[in-house]
Amino acid sequence: xxxxxxxxxxxxxxxxxxxxxxxxxxxxxxxxxxxxxxxxxxxxxxxxxxxxxxxxxxxxxxxxxxxxxxxxxxxxxxxxxxxxxxxxxxxxxxxxxxxxxxxxxxxxxxxxxxxxxxxxxxxx
Numbered sequence: 001x002x003x004x005x006x007x008x009x010x011x012x013x014x015x016x017x018x019x020x021x022x023x024x025x026x027x028x029x030x031x032x033x034x035x036x037x038x039x040x041x042x043x044x045x046x047x048x049x050x051x052x053x054x055x056x057x058x059x060x061x062x063x064x065x066x067x068x069x070x071x072x073x074x075x076x077x078x079x080x081x082x083x084x085x086x087x088x089x090x091x092x093x094x095x096x097x098x099x100x101x102x103x104x105x106x107x108x109x110x111x112x113x114x115x116x117x118x119x120x121x122x123x124x
Contacts, residue, residue, distance in 0.1 A: 004022055004095045005024075006020060006021065007023075008021050010120070014085060014087055016122070017082060024077070024113075031053050032098060033098040033102065034097055035048070035051070035095075035097075036048040036049050036069060037093070037094045037108065038092065052103070066084045068080070078095060092118065092119050098111045
């Protein structure tokens, strides 16, 4: 498995911004598909955004136009820039890695490594 460590969560007012970071172990990070998921209390863990080794990305409709995923293969890191935050974005955000090169998978079962999660709270 890949070791993943997220940071950057916190409390922000609606309309504000946060940037999440995830640093990964592993010498072949550049080949991984990386993704962010989120889980609100009492709800399923849902896909937010994913990025391929080539840099191609895909977003959930609920965050499209507001969130941007990016990666730095030198630093073994993936980022999630979150703008125009809404109270419904409140959740624990998880970084995930899929070591099989290919398409961005939209379901939790498509990823074999997970971080511990970071809390994002958006107040109204």
